[in-house]
Amino acid sequence: MTLNPALTDKHIRLLQAGPEDFETIKGLLERCGLYTSSVTPEGSTYWIAELDGIPGGCIGLEHGVGASLIRSTAVVPDFRGHRLGRALVLSALTQASLRGDETVYLFSSKAGDYWQRFGFVPSTPAEVEAAIPDAPQVKSGVLRGWIQDEQVWKRAMPQPRAAG
Template sequence: MIKIICARPFDYDRILALLQHGKLLTDDVMAAGTRYWVAQTDSGELAACAGMEFGEDAVLFRSLAVYEDYRGEGLALRLIERALDEAKAEGYHHAYCFSTRAADYFQRIGFQQVPVTQLAKALPDVPQVMRFAAIGKLPGEKAWWKALR
């Protein structure tokens, strides 16, 4: 059985390894205020991870990765639902994410494509937005939004 839990400090190296394995950006992934969840087997093996950065009224979902052996088991959706449920419970009203590779997936689970400028305006001070702005990556990104109700 695989359970979704909040990441603990000893999970961070494993999260970084999974993100690198998936060729995802790892700059600022452990910035202060960023929260992670992991999908973990009963034996403690890391199967998947996801993170979230927090603004005033919105959150930025980031760093979703699933090891190949665990794909097709619904772990990505379970991680997204857990993260968004916690954000909603804490009073956040909007969730955003960047994705150029998983557009169809995010649309299927209720995200709508929005201008990158909307995301950047809603979350100007979160680490991933600041990093993308600093390295000139914002114009080439695709932004996604979902209301948290």
């Protein structure tokens, strides 16, 4: 098997963000041209991905009841293509699975092809609003009126069957 050299000589590390890391997260999002207004540690888990010790990407998971919302997936341009994005997405999906979520949603109008790689399929604003109305990004979309114009994606989370 031929390995891509760009993927073999770099060290990726994921860190779960604490409240003190949100300035770093907002800086990463701004460098990627993404909104930061409803980014909050309340009811959410965020991760930062480092490449060779330098913060290069982030992701958030907003928690609902039986469902979560992935948001703020961003890798700064110079760090793209090293699988930081993949590491971040898999971390968020793992936590969603561990907390027992049946469905994970996200908003993405421009990167649908990326999300389909992870098993996401199209959904609707009405569905995400009904499933996780209190998620900060959903509330922001309703309040600011952009939710109807966004493409929503969802992924069913297989849960292990109870023994016996």
